[in-house]
Amino acid sequence: MSVVLSKPKRRRPQWHRLTVASVDRLTDEAVRVSFAVPEELTTTFDFSAGQHLTLRRTGADGEEVRRSYSICSTPRMLRDEGVLQVGIKQIPDGEFSGYANSGLCPGESVEVLPPLGTFGGPPAQRWHDGEPESRHYAGIIAGSGVTPVLSIAATALETEPDSRVTLLFGNRAAATVMFADELADLKDRFPERFHLIHVLSREPQASRLLHGRLDHDRLVAIFEALLPTGDVDDWYLCGPYGLVTGARQTLIEAGVGTDHIHTELFFAEEVPPPPRSETSVAGGTELTVVLDGRSSTVTMNPDEAVLDAALRVRGELPYACKGGVCATCRAKLVDGKVHMARNFALDEADVAAGYVLTCQSRPETENVVVDYDA
Ligand code: FES
Secondary structure (H helix, E strand, O other): OOEEEOOOOOOOOOOEEEEEEEEEEEEOOEEEEEEEOOHHHOOOOOOOOOOEEEEEEEOOOOOEEEEEEEEOOOHHHHHHHOEEEEEEEOOOOOHHHHHHHHOOOOOOEEEEEEEEOOOOOOOOOOEEOOEEOOOEEEEEEEHHHHHHHHHHHHHHHHHOOOOEEEEEEEEOOHHHOOOHHHHHHHHHHOOOOEEEEEEEOOOOOOOHHHEOOOOHHHHHHHHHHOOOHHHOOEEEEEEOHHHHHHHHHHHHHOOOOHHHEEEEEOOHHHOOOOOOOOOOOOOOEEEEEEEOOEEEEEEEOOOOOHHHHHHHHOOOOOOOOOOOOOOOOEEEEEEOOEEEOOOOOOOHHHHHOOEEEHHHEEEOOOEEEEEOOO
16 A cells, blocks of 8 residues: 555535534435535535435444435525425435434434535526526425425526426325425416426326326327327426336437436446446555545455455445445546446446446456546
8 A cells, every 4th residue: 555645626525513403304214304404515515406405324233324305495595595405205214314213303413514416507597698498397206205306396487587487296005205395486476487297107097098107008009098108398307217218218219319318327236236337456456546646455356346445445435325326426537447337327428538437347358547636
């Protein structure tokens, strides 16, 4: 192991303790957690609609638990009210989600990383001949996948006076719909520009078209009857693996360009196991990690993820999901070659620029250098 000093380039996101202002129940298995952001941290926690927060706590067994949760509030609420909100749905055996849903109380403080993620980004207002250009955004979402899309929809409706938003929202039943009141409020505030289509799998609807799962055939039928794909400028897909990948494929088959389809995947555990690297370095790899302008080197096994090896020498490295979903572990590959088993977080431009998800990267050369500051 060796340590070399070099010039710092980019500051790593730092953990901050934020006070919980409120915990509001959304459904039997989901809550909204509101954090009070002090004025001096407003800039640090500034975000684009669609981003997420990474939260950290020590579990009952003494192990550190990190989880990423999408922000449901808007950048305006942070600026005007100093409030940042996330939606947390309880999942079976979910240590953090279980705690948030049953033990977390107002007044407690939680360690939080500043917002990360590239889903959607701000629906920036476009102009044409001096007039704001109207856009039509559509979401195909299911369950807790509504969380970041609520922020994107509210931001678009509030900041683009002529733009429209349509959400196709899949759930089991009306009682499991997260943010039902907030969506109804958006409908009240923007009746002409916001359209919400509920699709329920276990509860009959007036229209048979809206009863069932948001699978390929139902999406095609809904596009034909209610939401022509040619009428939409940008699509936002968020939810479980099957919904996101299936809806993306259906949109591509309908002729929608991939640069108009934005995806955010929840539930990394549903993703099929990654293929193994075809090439591996039998004798081990010397891995060099650059973080905060400081280089550390460690020898790693061929079957090990770069992140896991790097954490042995730099325990402060950023990561959250370890499933290729959140991009918190993103770094630039400066030297050597790695095999990235799965990637649901980096776009083509990131990959072309040499960025990798270190939690998904296994070495294919004897030397590998990754830079977390780049
Ligand atoms: S830690 Fe989430 S993608 Fe690597």
